[in-house]
Amino acid sequence: MNSITAIAAAPSPLEMGRFADQNTPLVRDCWYVAGFSDEITRDILARRLLGVDVALYRTLAGEPVAVRNRCPHRSFPLAKGRLDGDVLVCGYHGMQFDPSGRCVNMPSMPIVPTNANVRAFPTAERGPLVWIWMGDPDHADESLIPDTSWLASPGWKSVRGSFHMKSDYVAMHENLLDQTHFPFLHPGTVGTPEFARSKLDVRQEGDVIVIYRSLKNAPPPGIYGVPMGLMERRVDRFSEARFVSPALHTAYASVTDNEDPSGKAEVYRFNITHLITPETQNSLHYWWFNSRDRRLDDEAADEFLRSASEQAYLEDVDALEWISETVNADAEPQFDLNFAPDKPGLLMRRSIFERAAAQQARAY
Amino acid sequence: MKGQLIDVAVAGIRQLTPRIREYVLAAVDGAPLPRPAPGAHVELHTVSPLSGPVVRHYSLVGGAGLEDDAPDRYRIAVQREDRQRGSAHIHDTFAVGTRLKVSRPRNNFPLDLRDSRSLLIAGGIGITPIYSMLRSLVRRKRPFELIYTGRAAEQMAYADDVARLAGASGRLHFSGETAARHLDIRELLLRQSDDTTVYVCGPAAMIDAVHAAAGDLGWQEGRVRSERFTAGPSPDDVPFEVELRRSGRTLGVGRDTSILDALTVAGIEALADCRRGECGLCPLPVLEGGERIDHRDSYLSEEERAAGDTLCICVSRLRGGTLVLDA
Known part of the structure; x- marks a missing residue:
């Protein structure tokens, strides 16, 4: 064997890899x-x-x-x-x-x-x-259950829903970390063109991937502006979204109204809780909550937030099911391209890959 | 049900006490072995040059200290019983590289994950399943108490590891060379909280004593869980013959073999599943010799045993002579 074939037979140490996809074994110890x-x-x-x-x-x-x-x-x-x-x-x-x-x-x-x-x-x-x-029951430490305390807090009001989806949980998490799709897949609800172009920051805290961005003096998105009666105002927006674990993605959004008649800036906070459990390698259960800390007794706001959220998530369900069907049915393989806005998703996919690789793949 | 056994090889041997050796068994193909839950055991299948095929049950130790064994490894501890040829055969012939087969893990002694408090009692070699339970309780930070009894520390396998892992919740009890200093089981049970579940593994007399003490104290059935390998061989076992009248064949059943295994080796496929006298699949009709049956199952009723016209061939034996079966 000459030295060229010897090099060709071994994987290149310079090859990028180690990103979870729909074929990666599910993370069980979670x-x-x-x-x-x-x-x-x-x-x-x-x-x-x-x-x-x-x-x-x-x-x-x-x-x-x-x-x-x-x-x-x-x-x-x-x-x-x-x-x-x-x-x-x-x-x-x-x-x-x-x-x-x-x-x-x-x-x-x-x-x-x-x-x-x-x-x-x-x-x-x-x-x-x-x-x-x-996973292994010996590792089922309840202190590892992620915080969702706002769902049971009297200072918050939540609306909720659930879906079943024929897609993998990696794609679902990537969708949630990807806000550049908002204006195109969800034009009537969460997406505004200004927001899609605003600067996005990413940081990694251990296994947690955090993205955040802020936008000053902009029109509010319909999903918050309509129920809170802010559509005619210019607001400051801040959002932070977290891949907390393979089971949970949380988003914290706030809208600051600097033109409130009281003369004081009013802050409206929204926590969105996305709970994802793989059903199989290629299907998942999905539960969501949209929680707010203002207008807790406003039933019209409940109804608006429920139906607007549901519409946005149905758009995600459609998109992810179309993608999954394409990926799994198309006979000609494709290696998807990655761009700057995909950084959070790639960090998440690397985190899931490493957790899956670390666990013992054993039958019971 | 052939083909369900897994090929393993001895990968490590360690003398734990003068009579107890630890064997680490590794999957021959290197693939992960099925994950055992605390309390689980495997059937170990080996061939003794003296007695032919031998099947023994051994609890899985599961690891060392808090660490799990590697996914392709099982760890067992075998106590040599001088007059029991199965364990002696293992001690005498197993070396690193020896090939054998094990079953998938079976669990007749599961640890309840919902227990609010557990009391673990181990006697002698009965420490093996208790050690795996201890590891699980410590990892899950559940309240427990552990008592490990033996004649003397140097005869007790894993005594240091168990004491270290159990910390202040564990205690070693030495009964002395003549085993005269008995553990006060009644006193031990009396000071348990009402929500304590007890797990006991050790000599049959100790298991019986714990069940009896719990009964005396009016404890609800099921609060004491035990693992007993009473179905296993006894030092008094003798060889005997089995005549299969309909087939016209007569087979020898050695001291180390069960009737079931002798039949299987002879190519007679009897029905059986649990191999511990519980499932009730294996009893065969007895035509002669019924009065000499040593019943060791828990399936047959007292009346059926007394009648002597059937037996569980996986565990029950004959006290010498010939057993005639309608088979």
Whole structure:
């Protein structure tokens, strides 16, 4: 073998890589949202999370329980069974499992089999959300659950919604870190041309990617200007968006009205919470909240923010599903080009790649 | 159900006590092994030149201190029982590079992640599943108490590691050379909070004593969880013969082999699953010799055992002579 082929056979140390895409193994050691709190009730809910079918319910004491939605005996989906107190009863042969997943009765057997246990997943409830840990349970440290305290704070009012999307969570996070698409995909709601051209700053804080920008003396975007009655004003805008974890993206926006009749500058704050849980490698569950600290009792503002947010997110769903379909169906491969505005997305994709590479790829 | 076993090779051996050796088993293909939960064990399949194929169950230690083993490794600890040929065979013949097969991890002794407080009791080699539970509790910062008993520190595997990991929540109890200083189990249970779940692994007498003490104190069934390998071999096992009357064949069952394994080796595919006398798949009808059956299952009722006309061939044996099966 001559030296040229030897060099060609090894990967170039100068090749750029290590960015997560739709094929990167899902990050499992992470708290993800399993559902809105009020989705998890005494009626058993079946939901596929990170490729695993999970049955979700509440104990009589109100604690959320998550177990694998598959009887260890004949793979019957346990969510098709019923609850007897805190015990989940399989609908096929009546095998009974306590909230830890331990079999406590098998009616057709004279003894309780000690090996008939179903995997239980750690869960934790925070405000309107139930979180779940699909990775190694020993690492399910509840202090790692990211802060979403404004969702349960009396000083804030939230409207919310949810979607199912046939796209991967990497593309979803990249969409959320990419504000240059706003004026084109969301022209009626969040996008203004001035904002798209305003200077964007990026910084990385450990695993967290932060983008922020500000714009002085500009027209407000419709989504905030209309419900707060500011459309005729010139305002100062500030926004910060954070890739917090593979499960969460938060955006903090503020609009400062310097022309308030009181003579004082009035600040209107909005927190947008995007909760993303992969359903499979190429589909995801998505829950969102739009929270504000002003006009808490204004039902017209609720309705406007709900429908405007929903419209914007439906536009994102369409775009991401079209992209995913193209990426997965088009027979001719393409390596997408990257430009300056893609820096936050690339930092996020590198962070997800490194987290996925660090975890042990092991079956249970 | 063939083809479910995993090829491994001995990658490391460490003498833990005069009678206990640790074996690190590595996947031959280097691929990650299925992840074991705390309390899980594997079936270990090996071939003894004296007795032929041998199957033994060993709990997975899971790692060292707080560290997990590498994804392609399992760690077990084997205590040599002088009159038990399975463990002696392992001690005598396993060297680095020895090939064997293990099952996927099975868990008959799961640690409940929802426990608000746990009491771990280990006796002797029963420390192996308790060590993996301890690691999980410490990592998850859950309140617990651990008691590890043995005759003397130098005979107790992982005593230093366990004591260090458990810190102020752990205690070693030395029962002395004649095992006369018994642990006061009643006193131990009495001072537990009402929300404590107990996990005990060790000699059968100790497990029975913990269950009995909990019963005396009126504890709810299920608060004491135990792992017992009573289905395993006993020093008094003797070889015997099995006649399969319908097939017209007679097989020898060695001291280290089960009837199930003798049948399987002879090409007779009996039905079985759990190999520990629980699932009830393997019982065969007995025509003669029923009065000499040593029942070791937990599936058959007292009446069925007394009748002597069936047995779980995965664990139960004969006290010598010939067993005639309708097979």
